[in-house]
Amino acid sequence: MAVSPTSSSCLELSISMPGFTSSPPLNSSGGEGGCTVKDLDMNQVPSGADEEWITASMEDEEESSNGGPPRKKLRLTKEQSRLLEESFRQNHTLNPKQKEALAMQLKLRPRQVEVWFQNRRARSKLKQTEMECEYLKRWFGSLTEQNRRLQREVEELRAMKVGPPTVISPHSCEPLPASTLSMCPRCERVTSTAHDKGPTRATTITTTATLSAKGPVLHSRQPSSTAC
C-alpha cells in the first residue's frame, strides 16, 4: 500500500511578546502597515538598536549553555520565520554554506538555523504521521463497512441458494458454490455472482473498493451483467 499524503504542510509560527500584553505598544504606529502587539517580538529592542540587543542575547545564550544563568528563549521575528519557512520550502536540509548564509541574513547563529530546521523537519514529519494516521483510520473504517456488507451479501446469497448449481462464473460459465467470492486479478474487484432462480436469469453483484489519493473510496453495490 502506498500512502502518499500531500506534504504541503505549512505550520504557523506564533510570535509573541512576553511582558507587553498589558503595556502600551512600544511602536505607536499600531494601525495598518504598523506593528501590532502580536507583530512585536522579543528580538525587537524598544530603542530600535536591535542588532546590539540580538548580539547581547546571543552572548547570554552562549553563557547559559555552559552552566551560566538559565537560558533565555529566543523568539523569532515574523520576518525571520517567513524567510526560514521560505528556504525550508525550497530545501528541507541545508548544507553548511547555505546555513551560514541564511544565518547571516537572519542575524542568527548558524546553530540556531540548524536547530530551527531540525525542529521544522520534526514538525513536518509529525504532521505527516498524523495525516497518515487519519488516512488509515478512514481506510479501516471503510474496510470494516465493506466487510460487513460483503458478509450480508454472502448471507443473502446463501439464503437464495435453492439447489446446486446456483452460481455461474461470468468467465467460464461453470457453476460455482454460492458462497464463492473472488478478487478479479485484472481490475481487482471483489465479485460475487448469484443466480436468480433459474438458469436463464443471472444477476451479477459487483462490489469494489478502491483507494484514491484522497482516501479510500467505496463504490456501492451495483448490479451489472458485465462484471469485468
Next chain:
DNA sequence: TATTTCCCGCGGTTTACTTCA
C-alpha cells in the same frame, strides 16, 4: 580492510513562554 574521528540528522526531552479557562 579495519579503525578512528568528525559531522550531521534524528528522536526524545527540557525549558521558557503563551494562551485559555
Next chain:
DNA sequence: AATGAAGTAAACCGCGGGAAA
C-alpha cells in the same frame, strides 16, 4: 486580576550512520 493546566517552540542531549583520513 491571579493562577494553574495545557500547548508551543527553541534549545539541548545522546545516539547512530556515513564519509574521510
